[in-house]
Amino acid sequence: MGHQGGTDRPRVLVLRALGLGDLLAGVPALRALRRAYPGHELVLACPAELAPLAAATGAVDRVLPSAAPGRAVPRTLDWTGPLPDVAVDLHGNGPPSHRLLTRLRPRRLLAFAHPGTPEVDGPVWYAEEHERERWCRLLRAYGIDADPADLRLPRPDTPSPAPGAVVLHPGAGAPSRCWPVERYAAVAEALHARGRRVVVTGGADEADLVARLAKLADLPDTDAFGGGLPYDRFSALVAGARAVVSGDTGIAHLAVAHATPSVTLFGPVPPSRWGPPPHPRHRALWHPGPDGDPHGHETDPALLRISPDAVLEALDALDTVDAPDDPDLPHHPDAPEEAP
Secondary structure, eight states: OOSOOOSSSOEEEEEOOSOHHHHHHTHHHHHHHHHHOTTSEEEEEEOGGGHHHHHHTTOOSEEEEOOOGGGOOOSOOOOOSSOOSEEEEOSOSSHHHHHHHHTTOOSEEEOOOOTTOTTOOOOOOOTTSOHHHHHHHHHHHTTOOOOTTOOOOOOOSSOOSSTTOEEEEOOOSSGGGOOOHHHHHHHHHHHHHTTOOEEEEOOTTOHHHHHHHHHHTTOOGGGEEOSOOOHHHHHHHHHTOSEEEEESSHHHHHHHHTTOOEEEEOOSSOHHHHOOOSOTTEEEEOOOOSOOOTTOSSOOHHHHTOOHHHHHHHHHHHTTSOOOSOTTOTTOOOGGGGOO
8 A cells, every 4th residue: 555656557546635434435436446447556645544444445556645624625636657547536526626636637537527627528516416426426427337335344353442332423523513422421321221331432633522421421441532543443443333323424434334333413414415325224313404514613403403312212223133244245235225
């Protein structure tokens, strides 16, 4: 993964300089590109910390570290060597990402159309589309077969730091997508009363949130992972969990990728755009209402309509679902994922 690209192979450059959940939602498209260009070096422009996940997809040869604050398009790419044979915009649909790639003069650009860049001849962007399907449809428009259900990851070699635990993840990319920490604590206390082990996780900047939840729920220090676990341990924790409870954020997508039962709390964005595939082991809780701000500073009203009891009922329902047959096979999703 870390080697410099050789000049002997043509290269496909894919731009998706976003977060963990974004990259996981893009896995089906990345695998489709891998199959379409088997002789190319596939280079993914994404944050450096996602390199272990990029490797786990089996689709990426090398990461080109790229990121910008607030989900923006990076201003430049540190591209060296021959021009890319193909560039693919999996980042957005507007002139900033188009121009970032066209400046590298790829032989071919795969991207959505936008009025601001009329020279890009791509399919139309639909705002309401599910994120996994969006990027597969982009590739299909260029004659590349892509299956949005091709999203499973192999089980990590690292042992889980808390096998069989229920994982609570109170953080998200913005406060509007964070269910109140007091409600997570109520869920933790109810699960403890049933004899379940509960652990709390959070990103590198969420140590205070994790500590607050652990204190409210009276969890031991060994069950609070607040500083942002390294990807291999985080992935192993999710893969070995009894269930994952979170808002609409990266860990929910990781649970899907590992076929781990999950309860995901949606608001302000509906599950029709970012939710799990329809399968009994994934429960998406959502109270439809007017669209809110996914980057807002206050908890969205739709999230506030979800009660701790609703989460516990969803977890009870998961206990009746059979374990997947093939947890180690990334390319064979269970057939029921095609339909409810």
